[in-house]
Amino acid sequence: QKEVEQNSGPLSVPEGAIASLNCTYSDRVSQSFFWYRQYSGKSPELIMSIYSNGDKEDGRFTAQLNKASQYVSLLIRDSQPSDSATYLCAVNRDNYGQNFVFGPGTRLSVLP
């Protein structure tokens, strides 16, 4: 089983809709979870972090974590064409919490 799995997409949603991105991970001791956004030809940029079960909201973004089921998700409300990018899920895998493994990414396309 791969350490971090994501649907590769592309996930297409109309402008204004909610985009839902999912990620599952295999290491039960993982404690830190991050979502990165990567535009084509650019490097990843951090958009959300979550450490506890439940929801965490930041503007139009909501991260959801369920450690029992080993999944983390990212919801983007009121999706905009500028949200079109690849979204990477990252999960820590080191006792010191500094070493992360990345999922393959989900490509999101928001249609005007």
Next chain:
Amino acid sequence: DVKVTQSSRYLVKRTGEKVFLECVQDMDHENMFWYRQDPGLGLRLIYFSYDVKMKEKGDIPEGYSVSREKKERFSLILESASTNQTSMYLCASSLSQNYGYTFGSGTRLTVV
């Protein structure tokens, strides 16, 4: 904002050459990382460092080495470049697990 600077945006090198990729961060971060990113394979960890003079192998260290003589600088060395090392190389730094990574802009290396 943390700035992670990679010295070259594009590089073209010949097979067998020794290649140095430089990365400098300006926020006194302890932790620095080198990843490569390839289509279909995602981000893969090459080497990382939690302190000056310290280095640890990641998932794909073969053919690479690193140097961290100063806290702010983490260099990736391709001892004898090969065509299968053609890739996007991304340097990242982090303060701690609670802050995630800040990535540099990347170096696209082509080995011919």
